[in-house]
Amino acid sequence: MFFHIVLERNMQLHPRFFGRNLRENIVSKLMKDVEGTCSGRHGFVVAITGIENIGKGLIRDGTGFVTFPVKYQCVVFRPFKGEILEAVVTMVNKMGFFAEAGPVQIFVSNHLIPDDMEFQTGDMPNYTTSDGSVKIQKDSEVRLKIIGTRVDATEIFCIGTIKDDFLGVINDPANA
Amino acid sequence: MEKGGGNGFSLPSKEPKSSLKSSFAKGKDDSNKGRKIHFESEGNLSKGGKGGNIANGGKSAMTKEPPPLELKIESELPQNAKPLMDCEAAQILQGIQDQMVLLSRDPTIKLPVSFDKGLQYAKTGARYTNPQSVGRVLEDLRKHGVSDGEISLIANVFPETADEAFALVPSLKSKARTLREPLKDILGELAKFKQPA
Numbered sequence: 001m002f003f004h005i006v007l008e009r010n011m012q013l014h015p016r017f018f019g020r021n022l023r024e025n026i027v028s029k030l031m032k033d034v035e036g037t038c039s040g041r042h043g044f045v046v047a048i049t050g051i052e053n054i055g056k057g058l059i060r061d062g063t064g065f066v067t068f069p070v071k072y073q074c075v076v077f078r079p080f081k082g083e084i085l086e087a088v089v090t091m092v093n094k095m096g097f098f099a100e101a102g103p104v105q106i107f108v109s110n111h112l113i114p115d116d117m118e119f120q121t122g123d124m125p126n127y128t129t130s131d132g133s134v135k136i137q138k139d140s141e142v143r144l145k146i147i148g149t150r151v152d153a154t155e156i157f158c159i160g161t162i163k164d165d166f167l168g169v170i171n172d173p174a175n176a
Numbered sequence: 177m178e179k180g181g182g183n184g185f186s187l188p189s190k191e192p193k194s195s196l197k198s199s200f201a202k203g204k205d206d207s208n209k210g211r212k213i214h215f216e217s218e219g220n221l222s223k224g225g226k227g228g229n230i231a232n233g234g235k236s237a238m239t240k241e242p243p244p245l246e247l248k249i250e251s252e253l254p255q256n257a258k259p260l261m262d263c264e265a266a267q268i269l270q271g272i273q274d275q276m277v278l279l280s281r282d283p284t285i286k287l288p289v290s291f292d293k294g295l296q297y298a299k300t301g302a303r304y305t306n307p308q309s310v311g312r313v314l315e316d317l318r319k320h321g322v323s324d325g326e327i328s329l330i331a332n333v334f335p336e337t338a339d340e341a342f343a344l345v346p347s348l349k350s351k352a353r354t355l356r357e358p359l360k361d362i363l364g365e366l367a368k369f370k371q372p373a
Contacts, residue, residue, distance in 0.1 A: 002259070005257040036290045077294050082248070082346070088300075167344075
């Protein structure tokens, strides 16, 4: 889910950036530093939407660097356990399938795919029901539920399930 | 990757990480906890098998019926976070992207990949053209004690019936008695805002 949130960060700036454009320099450094990063608490920082305030700078002893506390608003994307997401399938194999919802990668193990869906190999590996009415393959859109998350420095990885009521394929590119 | 990946995931139950090992051993039972870290049950079964039996015997009764996975957005995020519906996020991000085209004097500032993916996702997930009116309709749910996070989730998931909403957002079930009727009306109202596909 997306959130709007206010975050704070101490920006260390080299003196060569001081002067009339100090504010712009701080903001552009902030954008370069935080956009696209992720943390377990906030998820992906997708975009900075505004600067609340930039505090007084503090000179670091021994270096010329100055630290500015910056408060900024941003849009973050964080998956939650128990959240329902719509994701696009990116890869299917016999262990399950991978899907993507925005910047987040999700794996759905074959244990978490309904039992009546069987894996089929071929050019287009897929999971299909015995009557062939429902098929999950690359580029299918599925509605899934997040049951676990793992965050590392640059990506968030989730485990999802479609073995529940009202979950599963929403639109099948093959049938469209 | 299989084992390492599995180990790193946080579990929905409150048990400490050390319980991972024993849960490997129970691949066959249907507890949520056991299943989710199984990429391939046979392989993991044999790996976790040694020494796992004792732990398994003691714990299976407890973990057999895991509590339904509930969304706990409020407790996991700081107070100042405001959940956005996908359609709101799409509007904000689209606005930023349009601005970037005008303001990109500094070529070193690039929108990261996650921005594009986020925007893409928000756009495909956004089923309504007018976030404000959707917000107003869903506002009524707040009177019935539905949290912001739950409201956004309902907006994003777009359930067609009250039953679907209760199944997908289990935390609503506790209020099911008072919520069912208003929710039905609101979902009916929401359907009118749906973007023609």
